Amino acid sequence: MPEFKSVNEFRLNGGKYFVPSVSIDCVIFGFHDNQLKVLLLKVVNYHGWGLPAGFIYKEEDIDAAAQRILQERTGLHDIFLQQFYIFGNANRCDNNITKIAFDNLQIKAKPNNWLLQRFLTVGYYALVDFKTVNASHDIFSEEFEWHDIDCLPTMAMDHGQIVQQALLTLRTHLRYEPVGYNLLPEKFTMPELQKLYETILGKKLDRRNFQRKMLSYDILKRLKQRREGVAHKAPYLYSFDLKKYSTALKDGFQSAW
């Protein structure tokens, strides 16, 4: 695989290595201490922030490309990425990052430059504990930062919309897939689990309904131990039954059809 010494070398000559017209954007949600954030990169020679993004080598499977891109751009690896949507409006690249960067740098590129063409982009998302990941950035970015999903900075192209669509997908997945392992401590209380769901959904849930529904999924083990150091009634501790959790992740919840 070729190495590029500068962003502009890549922007001018990278095209021959990649599948044309298709890019990949990764929406990495971070959760910790009841906050939901998204990982953004400040793009070189550009005024705004973007998602970790890249292209597919001509001989590369698309899922492998998504993993590689995330690793190259942010240092993150072994992240469970799920494809969620392809964004293909004709006008989504009218003011693309490369065009604006070339204008800013007064680079005259050929009109058939690969990055000045229309691109469709495939969105992938993941949900990680953002305190446990060590992100870094490569030559394409000046910095990376976790941003609150309710308060995104100036975003490149349709990247803000891509984040919103990923969030809608995550909320839909909550309906039939387990979420929470790796985000919560090994032992947690029902209110802590409820907080995770409420943060993702962006709304309050009824305590009793939540407990009834979560228990019906049959992925939790109630531990004998209770949470210590609590003034009133000490709440039960739970942990995920990892075998049942993985089965539910693969097949969906039993309580569904």
Added chain:
Amino acid sequence: MPEFKSVNEFRLNGGKYFVPSVSIDCVIFGFHDNQLKVLLLKVVNYHGWGLPAGFIYKEEDIDAAAQRILQERTGLHDIFLQQFYIFGNANRCDNNITKIAFDNLQIKAKPNNWLLQRFLTVGYYALVDFKTVNASHDIFSEEFEWHDIDCLPTMAMDHGQIVQQALLTLRTHLRYEPVGYNLLPEKFTMPELQKLYETILGKKLDRRNFQRKMLSYDILKRLKQRREGVAHKAPYLYSFDLKKYSTALKDGFQSAW
């Protein structure tokens, strides 16, 4: 938009009009009389069957392209198509339809022919009442036919896999979206609705659980009228509450989080 007089003119010279590397495949499920089928086309100069497929014009939105392709290839229009997956394994085009057709016809195409390159394909699906649709076919196909999903003929490339993935998606959508309007008669019994679900899911469901769950979705109206001409206890008739049905289609079921 250009018109092509023959398939081979299109195969040789069509490339300049389309976004490179990306195709669209439509999985049209047909349901009627408790049968689930999929619409396939017999491709010209090729030994197998394929999905209605095509390409995206350079200035065209992807969703508009999907609608146009379905209409051009099959005559179907106003079908509610949903994007469900992008298929992007590197080897999915190793034996693509054009390559085999060129070999069959002893056409020597240039190695950089647009259709001999690697393509990613975006899958769209729809579920329609197949007795009410009048499909036809265009110059790219010899015939069209509804095939039983359990018994597909020899399929082009990864089209069999695309059908399976669409079916999995449809089953997942059953968990949080209403299904059935336009597939059932205006008035139907609970066992008739259950049959629809069982056909899509490919398994038997418990009668009481089904009824409880369906009613909890709050999209049905129970009518005063009962089914006539039934020997024993006459079953209630239901119809969809279309206002609630549309809301649920947009927002998902209330009974979810």
